[in-house]
Amino acid sequence: MKNPFKYGESVSGEHFTNRRKEIADIKSAIRSAQNIFIYSFRRLGKTSLIKTVLQSLAGERSIIPVYVDLQRAPSVGQFVEIYSAAIGQAFIARGEKLKKIGALFKMIIPSFELTETGGWKISFDFSKTTRGTEKALEEVYELPQKIAVERGKRVVVVFDEFQEISQYDGSAFEKKLRSFIQHHNEVCYIFMGSKTQIILEMFQDPRRAFYNSADIYPLPLIPGKDLVDFIIERFASTGKRIAPATAGEIVSLSRRSPYHIQMLSAHIWTVSGNKVKQENIRTGLDAIMLSQNELFFSWYDSSSLHQRAVLGTLAQTRKIFSRDVILTHNLGSSSTVQASLKALTRTNLVTREDGKYWIFDPFFEIWLQKKMEI
Ligand SMILES: Nc1ncnc2c1ncn2[C@@H]1O[C@H](COP(=O)(O)OP(=O)(O)O)[C@@H](O)[C@H]1O
Ligand SMILES: [Mg+2]
Structure with missing residues (x-):
C-alpha cells in the first residue's frame, strides 16, 4: 500500500x-x-x-x-x-x-x-x-x-x-x-x-x-485542530486508526510545521499496524533521527565550537540570554552569544522572531537534545 x-x-x-x-x-x-x-x-x-x-x-x-x-x-x-x-x-x-x-x-x-x-x-x-x-x-x-x-x-x-x-x-x-x-x-x-x-x-x-x-x-500556520483531523483522515484512507491525542502529539513534536508533520506521520505509518500506538511515535522519530543523522551532523559540524554550544543550549531552553543559562552552559558573555546567534541565523539553523531565537528545524532540535544527553 x-x-x-x-x-x-x-x-x-x-x-x-x-x-x-x-x-x-x-x-x-x-x-x-x-x-x-x-x-x-x-x-x-x-x-x-x-x-x-x-x-x-x-x-x-x-x-x-x-x-x-x-x-x-x-x-x-x-x-x-x-x-x-x-x-x-x-x-x-x-x-x-x-x-x-x-x-x-x-x-x-x-x-x-x-x-x-x-x-x-x-x-x-x-x-x-x-x-x-x-x-x-x-x-x-x-x-x-x-x-x-x-x-x-x-x-x-x-x-x-x-x-x-x-x-x-x-x-x-x-x-x-x-x-x-x-x-x-x-x-x-x-x-x-x-x-x-x-x-x-x-x-x-x-x-x-x-x-x-x-x-x-x-502566511499563518494551519490551525492545530485541522492538522490533527488531516492526520487522522490520511491514516484512515489506508484503513489505519490513530487516536486524536496521538495525532496531536505528532503536531506538537513538529511544531505545526506541515512538512515535519508529513515526514513524521509517513514514518509512523510505515512502522504501525492497523491501530497506531503511542510507542509508534518514538519508533518513527528514531527512524527520522537515523535517516537525517548525516544531514544534522553536517549542520552541527559546519558550526563553530561556540555556535555548537549555543545550539545545544537553545535545544534545551529559549532563555538563551539569561545570566544563569550563560553561566551553566559556559557561553562566555551575552555579546558572544549574540554574535553566534547572528551567524546561526544567517545559516538558517536558528530563527528569530520578536527578539526570540529558536532552532528552526524541530527534528534537528530533538537530535541536538539527544546529543546533549550523551
Ligand atoms: N496545506 C498543506 N497540507 C498538508 N501538507 C502541507 C500543506 N502545505 C504544505 N504541506 C507540507 O509541507 C511541505 C512543504 O510545502 P511547500 O508548499 O513546498 O512549502 P514552501 O513553499 O513554503 O517551502 C509539503 O511537501 C507538504 O509535506
Ligand atoms: Mg516553495
Whole structure:
C-alpha cells in the first residue's frame, strides 16, 4: 500500500489540507489585480498553496496564470529565460497554437519540444536574442500587461522564492523590474518569499524599489485542530486508526510545521499496524533521527565550537540570554552569544522572531537534545 503522507515537493489534492481562507484571500487579490507579497518560514506551504489557487482557476478562461520559480534562476539571464518560458507555457496550457505563441516574442526565438506526455515544452536561449539582451529583457517585462490589455484577460504572475533576485546585480535589477510592473494595472503580481531579513526589507524598507508595491500577507500556520483531523483522515484512507491525542502529539513534536508533520506521520505509518500506538511515535522519530543523522551532523559540524554550544543550549531552553543559562552552559558573555546567534541565523539553523531565537528545524532540535544527553 502507498504511504498516504507526502513531503519534500509541493503537495496538492488529498495531500493538501485546509487553507480555505488563504485561498479565498488570494483569489480576491487576483480578481482585483492587487499585488501581494506572501511570506512565511520555509516549508510552511507557500508553493503548495499558490499552486492550488492557480489550479482552481485553471477552468477560467479570463485568467492567465504564469508561475515562475526563481529557485531555478540564479542569474538575470536565466531569470528572463525562465520567465519567458513560463509565459509561453501558460498559453500552451490554454491550447493555443504554437505559431501564435511564438509571435508573442519579437526579440527572442522560442524553441518547442515535444514532451514524453505528448505536450509541448517551450524554452528560450538568451544568447540568441535578435537585438541585444537589454531590449529582449524589456520586451519580456512588458509582455504580461501587453497580453492582458490586448486580450482583455487578467494575467497573474507568481514569482516564487522572490528573494533570489537579491543575488543578481544589487538594486539595479530590482529598480528595473519595479519600474515596469508599476504601470501594469491589468496584471496581478504575487511575490512569494521565505521569511528572511532580505525579503522583508525588500518590501518594508521605504528606500527600496518594491516598498509599497504589494499588500503584505504573512502566511499563518494551519490551525492545530485541522492538522490533527488531516492526520487522522490520511491514516484512515489506508484503513489505519490513530487516536486524536496521538495525532496531536505528532503536531506538537513538529511544531505545526506541515512538512515535519508529513515526514513524521509517513514514518509512523510505515512502522504501525492497523491501530497506531503511542510507542509508534518514538519508533518513527528514531527512524527520522537515523535517516537525517548525516544531514544534522553536517549542520552541527559546519558550526563553530561556540555556535555548537549555543545550539545545544537553545535545544534545551529559549532563555538563551539569561545570566544563569550563560553561566551553566559556559557561553562566555551575552555579546558572544549574540554574535553566534547572528551567524546561526544567517545559516538558517536558528530563527528569530520578536527578539526570540529558536532552532528552526524541530527534528534537528530533538537530535541536538539527544546529543546533549550523551
Ligand atoms: N496545506 C498543506 N497540507 C498538508 N501538507 C502541507 C500543506 N502545505 C504544505 N504541506 C507540507 O509541507 C511541505 C512543504 O510545502 P511547500 O508548499 O513546498 O512549502 P514552501 O513553499 O513554503 O517551502 C509539503 O511537501 C507538504 O509535506
Ligand atoms: Mg516553495
